[in-house]
Amino acid sequence: MSHFADRLAENIRRKRNALCVGIDPRWESLPLSIRERFGPEGIGAAYEAFGLKVLDLVANITPVVKPQAAFFEQAGVAGFTALASILTRAKELGLVTILDAKRGDIASTAAAYAEAAFGPVWNADSVTVNPYLGEDAVEPFIAAARKRDRGLFVLVRTSNKGAGLFQDLVCDGKPVYRHVADAVASWNAVRLGECGLGDVGAVVGATHPRELAELRDRMPDVWFLVPGYGAQGATVADVQAAFLGNGLGAIVNSSRGITFPFHPDDANWEAKIVEATKKAVAELSGNL
Amino acid sequence: MSHFADRLAENIRRKRNALCVGIDPRWESLPLSIRERFGPEGIGAAYEAFGLKVLDLVANITPVVKPQAAFFEQAGVAGFTALASILTRAKELGLVTILDAKRGDIASTAAAYAEAAFGPVWNADSVTVNPYLGEDAVEPFIAAARKRDRGLFVLVRTSNKGAGLFQDLVCDGKPVYRHVADAVASWNAVRLGECGLGDVGAVVGATHPRELAELRDRMPDVWFLVPGYGAQGATVADVQAAFLGNGLGAIVNSSRGITFPFHPDDANWEAKIVEATKKAVAELSGNL
Numbered sequence: 019m020s021h022f023a024d025r026l027a028e029n030i031r032r033k034r035n036a037l038c039v040g041i042d043p044r045w046e047s048l049p050l051s052i053r054e055r056f057g058p059e060g061i062g063a064a065y066e067a068f069g070l071k072v073l074d075l076v077a078n079i080t081p082v083v084k085p086q087a088a089f090f091e092q093a094g095v096a097g098f099t100a101l102a103s104i105l106t107r108a109k110e111l112g113l114v115t116i117l118d119a120k121r122g123d124i125a126s127t128a129a130a131y132a133e134a135a136f137g138p139v140w141n142a143d144s145v146t147v148n149p150y151l152g153e154d155a156v157e158p159f160i161a162a163a164r165k166r167d168r169g170l171f172v173l174v175r176t177s178n179k180g181a182g183l184f185q186d187l188v189c190d191g192k193p194v195y196r197h198v199a200d201a202v203a204s205w206n207a208v209r210l211g212e213c214g215l216g217d218v219g220a221v222v223g224a225t226h227p228r229e230l231a232e233l234r235d236r237m238p239d240v241w242f243l244v245p246g247y248g249a250q251g252a253t254v255a256d257v258q259a260a261f262l263g264n265g266l267g268a269i270v271n272s273s274r275g276i277t278f279p280f281h282p283d284d285a286n287w288e289a290k291i292v293e294a295t296k297k298a299v300a301e302l303s304g305n306l
Numbered sequence: 307m308s309h310f311a312d313r314l315a316e317n318i319r320r321k322r323n324a325l326c327v328g329i330d331p332r333w334e335s336l337p338l339s340i341r342e343r344f345g346p347e348g349i350g351a352a353y354e355a356f357g358l359k360v361l362d363l364v365a366n367i368t369p370v371v372k373p374q375a376a377f378f379e380q381a382g383v384a385g386f387t388a389l390a391s392i393l394t395r396a397k398e399l400g401l402v403t404i405l406d407a408k409r410g411d412i413a414s415t416a417a418a419y420a421e422a423a424f425g426p427v428w429n430a431d432s433v434t435v436n437p438y439l440g441e442d443a444v445e446p447f448i449a450a451a452r453k454r455d456r457g458l459f460v461l462v463r464t465s466n467k468g469a470g471l472f473q474d475l476v477c478d479g480k481p482v483y484r485h486v487a488d489a490v491a492s493w494n495a496v497r498l499g500e501c502g503l504g505d506v507g508a509v510v511g512a513t514h515p516r517e518l519a520e521l522r523d524r525m526p527d528v529w530f531l532v533p534g535y536g537a538q539g540a541t542v543a544d545v546q547a548a549f550l551g552n553g554l555g556a557i558v559n560s561s562r563g564i565t566f567p568f569h570p571d572d573a574n575w576e577a578k579i580v581e582a583t584k585k586a587v588a589e590l591s592g593n594l
Contacts, residue, residue, distance in 0.1 A: 042415070088411055088418040094427045098386045122408050122436050123376055124466040127330070130376035139382045148410050150438040150461060152468035173438060178412040180440035187477035187485060194482060197475060 021211030022144065022169035023241060027266050029081035029114050035299045036261075038082040038116065038243070040273030041069050041104060043089050047278045049287045062096020065089065069104040072277055075291050077111035079299055082269050084116040084243075105140050115143045116243065116269075120173065122148030122155050132162035144169040146221060146243070149198050160205060160218060169217040169241070174198050175233065177223025177246030195229070196236065203237045213266060215241050222260065224252035224270070231259035234267070242268040247298075248275030254301045272298055309499030310432065310457035311529060315554050317369035317402050323587045324549075326370040326404065326531070328561025329357050329392060331377050335566045337575045350384020353377065357392040360565055363579050365399035367587055370557050372404040372531075393428050403431045404531065404557075408461065410436030410443050420450035432457040434509060434531070437486050448493060448506060457505040457529070462486050463521065465511025465534030483517070484524065491525045501554060503529050510548065512540035512558070519547035522555070530556040535586075536563030542589045560586055 019025070030036045043065040045053070056064035073083065085104050090097035108115045117140050121131040135145040147159050147170050159170045175185055175195040185195040199220060206216035216239050222230055224246035234242070242260045246252040247270045260268035279294035280287040307313070318324045331353040333341070344352035361371065373396075378389035396403045405428050409419040423433040435447050435458050447458045463473055463483040473483040487508060494504035510521050512534035522530070530548045534540040535558045548556035567582035568575040 044414070086411075086415060088409075088415045088422070092418040092422040092425070092427060094422075095383060095386050095390075098383050102383075120410050120436075121376075122410060122438075122461075123374075124464070124468075126332070127374060127376045130380040134376070134379040134382075137380070139380060148408075148436050148438050150410075150436050150472060151464050151466060152471035152473065154466045154468040173410075176412070176439050178439060178442045180412075180442040183440035183489065184438060184482060184485060185440065187475070187482060189475035189477040189482070194472060194475060194477070197472060201471065 019167040022163070022167055022217040023211035023215040024213050025143070026082070026114050026169070026241060026269070027211070027213040027215065029112070030266060033079065033081040035080065035303045036269050037080045037295070037298050037302055038084050038269045038271040039072065039076050039080050039276050039295065040084045040086060040118070040271050041072055041277060042086040042273045043068055048282060049280070049284070050282045051285070053282070060096070062090070062093035062100045065093055065097060066100035066103050069100065070107055071288065072291060073104065073108050073111055073113070075288060076295050077113055079295050080113070082114045082116060083108050084118050084271055086273070087117060087119040102140060105142055109141065109143070116171065117142035117145045120146045120148050122151055124151050124154040125158065128155055128158035129162065132159045136162050136166050136168045142168070144171060144219070146171045146173065148173050149201070153201070156205065163217055164209060169219060171219040171221050171241070171243040172198065172202050174202060174220040175222050175226060175229055177225045177250055177252070181223065199233050199236050203240060206237070206240050210239055215239055215267060219243055221245065224257045224260070225250060227256045227259055230257070234259055238262070243271060244268050245271045248272035270302055307455040310451070310455055310505040311499035311503040312501050313431070314370070314402050314457070314529060314557070315499070315501040315503065317400070318554060321367065321369040323368065323591045324557050325368045325583070325586050325590055326372050326557045326559040327360065327364050327368050327564050327583065328372045328374060328406070328559045329360060329565060330374040330561045331356055336570060337568070337572070338570045339573070341570070348384070350378070350381035350388045353381055353385060354388035354391050357388065358395055359576065360579060361392065361396055361399055361401070363576060364564070364583050365401055367583050368401070370402045370404060371396050372406050372559055374561070375405060375407040390428060393430055397429065397431070404459065405430035405433045408434045408436050410439055412439050412442040413446065416443055416446035417450065420447045424450050424454050424456045430456070432459060432507070434459045434461065436461050437489070441489070444493065451505055452497060457507060459507035459509050459529070459531040460486065460490050462490060462508040463510050463514060463517055465513045465538055465540070469511065487521050487524050491528060494525070494528050498527055503527055503555060507531055509533065512545045512548070513538060515544045515547055518545070522547055526550070531559065532556050533559045536560035558590055
C-alpha cells in the first residue's frame with residue numbers, strides 16, 4: 019500500500035473534489051421505508067442498510083467517507099457490525115475511510131484503540147484522535163498507522179460553538195490549539211508522502227475562517243479535515259483557506275447536508291442524496 | 307434510584323474502602339487455562355470469562371469496578387458483548403460501574419455516546435469524558451446522567467508521563483488543567499447529593515501528589531477518580547490528598563496490580579487476585 023497522504027491525494031485528484039461524506043445515521047431522520055422495513059428493534063440493521071446505500075450513491079462522486087462511531091455505538095451490537103460492514107464496503111468501493119471515533123487514551127490503551135481502528139476490527143484508513151492527554155495519547159496511533167500506511171486526524175480547533183473554552187486559552191503568547199497545531203506539525207513532518215503531505219492530519223473547523231488560514235500557514239504539510247461546512251453553517255468561501263495552492267491539503271466534511279437532504283417520507287430520497295452530493299462537489303471543485 | 311454521589315458514598319462506606327478495580331484485559335497476561343480454553347480466535351469470550359471471574363472474586367471486597375473500553379473494542383464484536391456482559395454482572399453484584407471510554411464529541415454526537423453509556427447498550431453508572439471540545443462535549447453527558455441518576459468523570463490531570471504537554475500550559479496565571487478543574491467544579495455544583503458531593507467527577511492522576519492536593523482544594527464537592535496507584539508507581543501516601551476529611555471524595559483505581567498479580571501459568575491465579583485486592587484494600591482503608 020502507498021503512503022496514506024498519497025492515497026488521499028490520488029483519490030481527490032481522480033474524483034476532482036475533496037468532499038468527505040459524513041455518515042451519521044439518526045433513526046428519526048432515516049427514510050420511512052427503511053424505518054418500516056427494520057422497525058425500532060432493528061436500528062443497527064437500518065443504519066447498515068442506509069449507510070451501504072449512501073456509499074453506493076456517492077462512491078463514484080466523492081473520494082472520502084467518515085462514519086461517526088457514536089451513532090453506531092448507540093445502536094448496540096448490531097450497530098457495531100453495521101459500522102464494520104460500512105467501513106469494509108467503503109474500501110471495496112475505493113473510498114478512503116475516516117473512522118470518526120475521537121479516541122484519546124494513553125500507552126497500551128491507546129495502542130489497543132489504534133489496533134482496533136487499523137486492524138481487523140475496523141480496518142479504517144484513518145481515525146480521529148483527541149490530544150488532551152499529550153504525546154502518549156497520539157504516539158501509539160502514529161506508530162500503528164505507520165506500520166500499515168494509515169493516517170490519523172488530531173483534533174486541533176473544532177467547529178462547535180463552545181470549542182474555545184479550553185482550546186482558545188492563551189499560553190506563552192498563543193492559544194492552546196496552536197500549541198496542539200505545532201505538535202501535530204512536528205509529528206507529521208517525520209514521514210511525508212510523495213505529494214508533500216504527511217500522515218498526521220488535523221481537524222480544523224470551517225466555522226472560524228481566520229483561524230483556518232492561520233493554521234494553514236503553521237502546518238503547511240498537514241492534511242486538514244474540515245468539519246462545519248453545510249448544515250453547520252460554513253460556506254465554500256469559509257473553507258478556501260484550508261487548501262494549498264495545488265488544491266490539495268484539505269478534506270471538507272458534510273454529514274447531514276448530504277445524507278439527510280430529504281423528509282423521511284420522501285420516496286425520492288436516493289435522488290436527493292445524489293443531488294446534494296453533486297451540488298456540494300460543484301461548489302468545492304473550484305479548487306482542483 | 308438515589309443520586310450517583312450517594313450510591314458511591316454508600317458503597318464505599320459499606321465496603322470500608324474506596325478501591326476501584328480496573329478491568330483491562332490483555333491476551334498475553336490472561337491465565338494460560340483461559341487462553342487454552344478459548345484460543346486466539348476467542349479473545350472476546352476469554353476477556354468475558356476472565357472479567358466475570360474477577361467480578362466474582364472482588365465483589366464482596368471492593369465498591370467500584372472500571373472496565374477499559376479500548377481492550378474490549380480491540381476484541382471486536384465478541385469484545386463488545388463481553389463488555390456489556392461484565393457491566394451487567396457488576397451491577398447485579400452491587401458494584402458501582404465506571405465505563406472508561408474517555409469519549410469526547412459534541413452536541414447530538416456526544417448525546418449518542420451518553421445514551422450508549424447510560425442506556426441499554428452499556429447501562430453503566432458512570433463514564434469517563436474528555437473535555438478538549440469544551441462545554442458542548444460535557445453538557446450532553448451531564449444531561450443524560452441527571453435523567454437517570456448516573457455520573458461522569460471528566461479528565462482533568464491525567465497520570466501519564468506526557469500529560470503535561472497541553473494540560474500544564476499556563477494561561478491567565480493557571481495551567482489548563484486548573485481551567486478544566488474550575489469548569490468541572492461549577493458543572494458539579496449544580497446538583498449535589500446528600501453526602502455533599504456531586505455527579506460530575508474529575509480524573510486526577512496520583513502520580514502528581516502536589517497537584518492532587520491543589521485540585522482537592524479547588525474542587526471540594528467533586529468526586530476524584532484517581533489512576534496511577536500500584537503498577538503505575540503511586541503509593542498510598544501519594545493518594546491521601548485526594549480524600550476529604552470524612553474519608554470520602556476519592557476512588558483509587560488499580561488495574562494490572564490487582565487483576566494480573568500472577569504469571570499466566572500460575573494455577574493459583576484466583577487466590578493471587580483476592581490477595582492483591584485485600585492488600586490494596588488494607589493499604590487504603592486507613593481513610594474510612
